[in-house]
Amino acid sequence: MLRETISNDFFTILLMAGLFIVAAAKATSPKRFHDFTTVLGNSKYLKIYSREQKFFDKFDALLFTNLIISVSLLAFICYKFFTKSNTISPEIMFKISFGICIYILIKVLLERLIGSLFEMDDMIDQYLFQKISYKNYLGIVLIPMNALLLYSFKPTLTFFYVTVTLLFIVVLIGLFTSLKAHQNLIKYNFFYFILYLCALEIAPCIILYKAIIPK
Template identity: 70%
Template sequence: MLRHIVSNELFTILLVIGLIIVAIAKLTSPKRFEDFILVLANDKYLKIYSRDQKFFDKFDALLFTNLILSVSVFFFIVYKQITETHSLSSSTMFKLTFSIGVFILIKVLIERLIGSLFEIDKLIDQYLFQKISFKNYLGILLLPINALLLYSFQPTMPIIYGVFFILFIVNIIGLISSFKTHQSLIKNNLFYFILYLCALEIAPYIILYKVFISK
């Protein structure tokens, strides 16, 4: 049986698509994109746009699509380094991208459902907006990182750990920002919020890790 080899051409296409998607987001909402890029430096973006958040937001949807593509490419780079695999079927790459997207979407929908059940919709909606904003920021950050790892630097485990550390720091900044913004709401609903964090922020990734290392 012939095996389809994935060359860097496929990843070049994915990177270009990601860049085009980010460019569209910038062209359609230039002021919002300008505020979004500075989200790590100040909370102006989070304060302004959390008020007008919708269930489906075109700006977030565009950046979310780039996030899925960027994370998929980065996962392949990590997988290739860990397993020393230099080839991957195109169908496997598609399944990986699709699975990441479905996982994040289902997780968000469950989080909204939990928020409704615990009657903390306002807290969860605002928290999700901030969390998704920082994840979308990671998607943009991964664009140049993926390009460097694919075409400039030979990926090594220290480099990959360094990238994971950068992504972790951005996530921590996002969590701190969320806690600072909603500290009064969190204090009033501390038990439910801790339960939410354990069930939907920590447990899913522990399960994924267990599944990954068991293979």
């Protein structure tokens, strides 16, 4: 039985879907989107819109959808590069997207649950808003990167290192912003902060790494 393949047309559709979703987010809230694009160098967006956040926010939901698409495409490109495979089934693509989505959502729900248990709802909500905002920003950054990797040139190990480094820098900026905003609270609850990092930031990454990378 021949293995089902996915042509570049499929990825073109996914890339266009990501761009359409980002355009829809901009059309929904033009001013907010403008502020969002400067989130890396300006805390204005985080200060203003963290106070207006809802349990379900259309703007964040649209950008989160693009994040899932963009990260799934990057995961496929990495899979294709490191396994030297030119084929992949649609089922695998769906599992990658579904797995990434469920992983992020479960992690957010656990963090909200912990916030409720320790009566830190307001702080956790602000912290999660900051993390989600930076993740959504990564989703936009990944659109041109994925396009380059798929159509412009053959991926190399050096390019992957550069890509991961850039993404890691964005994550570090988000983490630094969160630490700076809550430095007094962290200072007086340092033990619980370290426990949180180990349980909900480091441990899930290790488990995910062990699940994906074969022994």
